[in-house]
Amino acid sequence: MDPVVKVENVNKSFGDNHVLRNFSLELEPGENLVILGKSGSGKSVLIKCIINLMPADTGKIIVLDQSIQDMDQEELDILRAKVGFLFQSNALYDSMTVRENLEFPLRRHWSKEERERGSEMAVLEALEDVGLAHTIDMMPAELSGGMRKRIALARTLILKPTIILYDEPTTGLDPVTAREISNLMIEVQKKYNASSIIISHDMNCINITSNRVIMLIEGRCYANDTFNNLKKSTDPKIREFFA
Ligand SMILES: Nc1ncnc2c1ncn2[C@@H]1O[C@H](COP(=O)(O)OP(=O)(O)OP(=O)(O)O)[C@@H](O)[C@H]1O
Numbered sequence: 477m478d479p480v481v482k483v484e485n486v487n488k489s490f491g492d493n494h495v496l497r498n499f500s501l502e503l504e505p506g507e508n509l510v511i512l513g514k515s516g517s518g519k520s521v522l523i524k525c526i527i528n529l530m531p532a533d534t535g536k537i538i539v540l541d542q543s544i545q546d547m548d549q550e551e552l553d554i555l556r557a558k559v560g561f562l563f564q565s566n567a568l569y570d571s572m573t574v575r576e577n578l579e580f581p582l583r584r585h586w587s588k589e590e591r592e593r594g595s596e597m598a599v600l601e602a603l604e605d606v607g608l609a610h611t612i613d614m615m616p617a618e619l620s621g622g623m624r625k626r627i628a629l630a631r632t633l634i635l636k637p638t639i640i641l642y643d644e645p646t647t648g649l650d651p652v653t654a655r656e657i658s659n660l661m662i663e664v665q666k667k668y669n670a671s672s673i674i675i676s677h678d679m680n681c682i683n684i685t686s687n688r689v690i691m692l693i694e695g696r697c698y699a700n701d702t703f704n705n706l707k708k709s710t711d712p713k714i715r716e717f718f719a
Contacts, residue, residue, distance in 0.1 A: 477505050478541060480639055480671045481526060486535030488521055495521050496532070497695035503639070503671050508661070510674045510682045510703075512717060513692035519675040522692070523641050526673070527559055528552060540638060557585040560637030560670075564644045566628035568616045575599055575612045578631050585635055602630040605667065606660060622653035626660065633664065640664070642674040646681045658684035679718070691717070 481503035488496040495518040503509050511519050524530035526537060528544045537544050540558060547555065568577050578599045582591050603609040606626035616624055625645065632640060645661065646654035658681040664670060665685075676682050682689060683703050691699040691706070691714065699706060699714055707718055 479503055479538075480505055480540055481673070482536070482538040483522070483526065484536040484538075486522075486525060486532045486537065488518070488525060488530070488532050494695055496525070498535070499692070499695060499697060500535075501690055501697065501700075503673055505671055506665070506669050507687045508665055508672045508674060508685050510676055510686040510689045511692055512676065512682065512689055517692050518695060519692060520643060523561075523643060523673065523675060526641065527556060527561065553584075557581075557635050558638045560632035560635065560640045562629055562632050562640065562642045562645055564647055566624050568624060568628055568631070570616050572616075573612070574603070574608075574614050574616070574619075574627055577616070577627065578602055578634050581631060581635055598634050602634040603627075605633055605664065606630045620653075622649055622656060625649065625653075625657055629657075629660065629664070633668065636668060637670060640670050640672040642672060642676070644675055644677070646676065646678045651680070654678060654681060655684070657681075661685045 479502035483499060483501045485498045485500055486496050487498060499522065511522065513519050521530060525532045526539065539555060542555065544555065579595055582595055582598065599612065600609060603612060606629055608623060608626050608630065611619060611623065616627065619627065646657050649657060662685060665672060674685055686703050689701060689703050689706055690697050693713060706714055709715065
């Protein structure tokens with residue numbers, strides 16, 4: 477099977493700041509791929525390039541067999557329904573209930589008839605996937621940080637994405653809650669057979685969730701291996717992350 481995401485020789489600069497230098501990666505179907513790199517190394521820029529929120533300067537980006545750089549706005553909208561993005565901030569609407577937050581992506585991507593027929597079921601299924609069906613009428617402010625992260629994940633799952641992009645999914649959570657979220661990410665991978673790119677610094681999260689890890693150093697793919705192999709590496713640049 478073809479990779480679901482192919483990034484080929486991508487360059488991205490801001491003035492003299494060359495953030496991505498001939499960077500390439502492939503995400504295989506059903507795989508959880510972690511991007512590990514220091515703060516400011518370009519992990520978020522890479523993810524933004526993949527969904528064309530930010531255009532790459534040069535290079536090719538193929539998502540689900542389509543070149544995203546050649547897509548018009550309508551084609552991008554259709555593609556974005558298949559690519560879920562879990563923001564570090566969760567990006568929940570505080571003035572909306574949990575139900576309304578989950579309905580939000582349906583308003584954009586489903587017709588009125590589809591929503592009338594399927595919205596209630598879809599909201600409930602996504603909430604059950606994250607173990608929070610009972611919060612359906614609550615406001616985000618009434619929920620803990622871990623619960624808000626689960627609701628944000630439910631909102632990502634509601635469109636049944638083929639690819640999920642996680643931006644630091646456990647940052648700001650206590651270790652126990654962080655482990656719960658990491659385990660939930662594995663359940664999601666199994667249930668939806670989704671492929672994920674996960675940006676994380678959290679070694680426990682990476683250990684639990686990753687099938688493979690790419691280290692982004694000085695704009696390049698410095699290492700590409702399993703967590704366990706990287707952990708055994710004697711390379712000082714790799715060891716820094718495991719210290
Ligand atoms: N819109 C922008 N304009 C100018 N520079 C930018 C822009 N977005 C990102 N950068 C620069 O690109 C570099 C990489 O930023 P990025 O946010 O991708 O880092 P990161 O690896 O995700 O860091 P962190 O782990 O802290 O989130 C930084 O030097 C940043 O200042």
